[in-house]
Amino acid sequence: MSNETNRRDFLGYTFAAVAAVGGAASLVGMKKAWDPLPSVLSSGFTEFDLSTVKAGHPSTIMWRGKPVFILKKTADMQPNKRDLIINGDRYTIAIGLCTHLGCIPAWKKTKWKCPCHGGEFNASGEEIFGPPPRPLDLPPFSISGTKIVLGEEGPEYKKIAAAIKA
Amino acid sequence: MAKFTKANSVGEWLDQRLNTTTLNKVLMTEYWIPKDINFLWAMGVLLATTFGILVISGIFLMMYYKPDVNLAFDSVNYTIMQEVAYGWLFRHMHGVAASVVFLIIYIHMFTGIYYGSYKQGREMIWISGMLLFVVFSAAGFSGYMLPWGQMSYWAAMVITNLFGGIPFIGPDLVVWIRGDFNVADATLTRFFMLHVFLLPIVIMALIAFHFYTLRIPHVNNQDSEELDFDAEAEKYLSGNKKESKVIPFWPIFISKDLAVLGIFLLFYFYLVFFHYEFAMDPVNFDPADNMATPPHIYPEWYFLWSYEVLRGFFFDIGPMKAFDIGLAAFGFANAIFLFLPFLDRDTKILPAHKRPGFFVWFWILMADLIVLTIWGKLPPTGANAWVGFVAATLFIVLFILLPVISKIDAKKRGE
Numbered sequence: 383m384s385n386e387t388n389r390r391d392f393l394g395y396t397f398a399a400v401a402a403v404g405g406a407a408s409l410v411g412m413k414k415a416w417d418p419l420p421s422v423l424s425s426g427f428t429e430f431d432l433s434t435v436k437a438g439h440p441s442t443i444m445w446r447g448k449p450v451f452i453l454k455k456t457a458d459m460q461p462n463k464r465d466l467i468i469n470g471d472r473y474t475i476a477i478g479l480c481t482h483l484g485c486i487p488a489w490k491k492t493k494w495k496c497p498c499h500g501g502e503f504n505a506s507g508e509e510i511f512g513p514p515p516r517p518l519d520l521p522p523f524s525i526s527g528t529k530i531v532l533g534e535e536g537p538e539y540k541k542i543a544a545a546i547k548a
Numbered sequence: 549m550a551k552f553t554k555a556n557s558v559g560e561w562l563d564q565r566l567n568t569t570t571l572n573k574v575l576m577t578e579y580w581i582p583k584d585i586n587f588l589w590a591m592g593v594l595l596a597t598t599f600g601i602l603v604i605s606g607i608f609l610m611m612y613y614k615p616d617v618n619l620a621f622d623s624v625n626y627t628i629m630q631e632v633a634y635g636w637l638f639r640h641m642h643g644v645a646a647s648v649v650f651l652i653i654y655i656h657m658f659t660g661i662y663y664g665s666y667k668q669g670r671e672m673i674w675i676s677g678m679l680l681f682v683v684f685s686a687a688g689f690s691g692y693m694l695p696w697g698q699m700s701y702w703a704a705m706v707i708t709n710l711f712g713g714i715p716f717i718g719p720d721l722v723v724w725i726r727g728d729f730n731v732a733d734a735t736l737t738r739f740f741m742l743h744v745f746l747l748p749i750v751i752m753a754l755i756a757f758h759f760y761t762l763r764i765p766h767v768n769n770q771d772s773e774e775l776d777f778d779a780e781a782e783k784y785l786s787g788n789k790k791e792s793k794v795i796p797f798w799p800i801f802i803s804k805d806l807a808v809l810g811i812f813l814l815f816y817f818y819l820v821f822f823h824y825e826f827a828m829d830p831v832n833f834d835p836a837d838n839m840a841t842p843p844h845i846y847p848e849w850y851f852l853w854s855y856e857v858l859r860g861f862f863f864d865i866g867p868m869k870a871f872d873i874g875l876a877a878f879g880f881a882n883a884i885f886l887f888l889p890f891l892d893r894d895t896k897i898l899p900a901h902k903r904p905g906f907f908v909w910f911w912i913l914m915a916d917l918i919v920l921t922i923w924g925k926l927p928p929t930g931a932n933a934w935v936g937f938v939a940a941t942l943f944i945v946l947f948i949l950l951p952v953i954s955k956i957d958a959k960k961r962g963e
């Protein structure tokens with residue numbers, strides 16, 4: 383009697399073990415199936431010539447389907463630790479998605495205003511009003527001459543990213 | 549195998565194999581309903597019907613819809629609306645039903661709250677109902693994305709970004725849910741799958757469960773009177789129909805439901821034919837553009853109240869970021885109704901008008917939800933932001949006070 387019970391218990395445990403391993407493996411598979419595809423991950427680089435922008439009027443370029451703001455600062459705009467300085471000109475480079483819930487803020491003379499919940503960012507991309515929890519994000523970039531390449535982590539990027547963290 | 553004799557009719561043949569006579573009794577002719585219930589109890593049948601309309605119209609839409617960012621907008625706005633015979637009708641039926649279903653869900657929910665139908669013994673009815681509400685919301689939202697208009701796109705952007713607020717894994721979670729760094733093709737196709745397959749079958753399973761939870765404690769009634777259903781059923785079956793406090797669901801009770809359903813369908817088809825635009829935001833007739841946000845974005849009317857709770861907290865309090873407070877409040881607003889049976893500390897089941905404190909609580913909650921809904925649609929600037937803040941705070945305070953208020957009511961009655 384007790385012998386038989388043990389044998390059934392053993393069968394039960396065996397099944398549980400096999401099912402647990404199989405279940406865990408399929409969960410991993412399902413999780414991965416929803417990850418971005420390789421073609422999305424490698425969706426390349428975007429090049430842009432900084433010398434084409436007019437001070438005080440930000441350009442918006444598309445990178446990985448997201449807008450990126452490039453603003454050449456005018457003389458009366460506060461310098462900031464996250465400025466990119468090229469030939470003495472100061473630039474704000476930022477992903478143009480509100481850090482609150484991802485709307486695209488619009489440039490209103492001296493600042494970006496988010497239409498969704500009223501968030502505001504100054505010319506350096508820092509949040510100055512409303513719900514956004516942090517400044518506009520910095521996209522990875524590298525610089526060669528006056529050209530900026532988005533998607534590559536160059537030394538200028540690393541310097542600014544470190545300055546933002548500090 | 550059981551012994552089968554030759555059947556004399558199709559009904560008998562089926563009965564031998566499927567026991568249809570007993571099934572029919574359990575589900576229909578001897579499923580007892582209290583006499584003392586009003587038209588508000590017909591909402592269940594209305595919901596089941598509306599869900600049926602959604603499924604059938606959805607099947608027809610799916611035959612022409614193309615889940616691809618380049619084709620989706622035209623497949624809806626050109627192919628279905630212009631080319632397919634009666635395509636416009638199926639779209640309007642689907643869109644209007646998706647909106648109206650929430651109206652009925654809310655009526656159903658607040659009827660339950662008013663009459664205390666979530667209390668002692670009926671907790672599972674309430675919980676399964678709230679789960680249905682959550683899955684319906686997910687289905688509504690995933691469907692709203694499919695036409696790939698501007699509102700679809702930005703609604704998807706905002707809602708998926710909400711998950712970014714979850715500590716530690718937030719940003720990675722957002723990318724995972726979208727399948728891209730942005731709301732993109734991968735996002736559309738997976739939401740398509742959710743909307744047309746996974747969520748509908750979950751809804752069907754939950755509906756079956758919701759009906760089942762009702763079968764054991766039985767439906768509540770207007771006076772929240774505790775009935776001995778077996779004894780009352782006995783009376784009814786022995787011919788004492790007048791004295792019995794219950795009637796069978798089929799064919800007696802259902803006639804009332806069907807009358808209400810008739811009126812509802814008139815209203816529904818009036819909307820479908822003459823006012824479908826109330827379920828179709830004009831902004832969504834612009835194709836999605838990931839480089840331009842519409843100047844003012846808002847969800848469909850049925851999500852406005854929780855949207856307003858989300859953005860009601862627009863300033864930082866101490867070390868807490870406005871974003872996190874809003875998100876926490878939003879989470880609270882969406883989860884708290886689930887706990888209603890346990891927050892209500894009154895020891896008796898009674899309708900709200902027999903519980904003075906709760907009665908006031910109920911109507912303040914209704915008013916607050918209406919204010920939240922209206923202000924959820926207004927731009928969040930100036931005084932509007934403050935109205936939103938006060939209303940969102942009030943919502944939370946109401947639920948914190950509920951245990952106290954319900955307890956006081958019970959005490960006053962001398963319990």
Ligand code: FES
Pocket residue numbers: 480481482483484485496497498499500501512513514
């Ligand atoms: S998305 Fe910008 S303030 Fe909410």
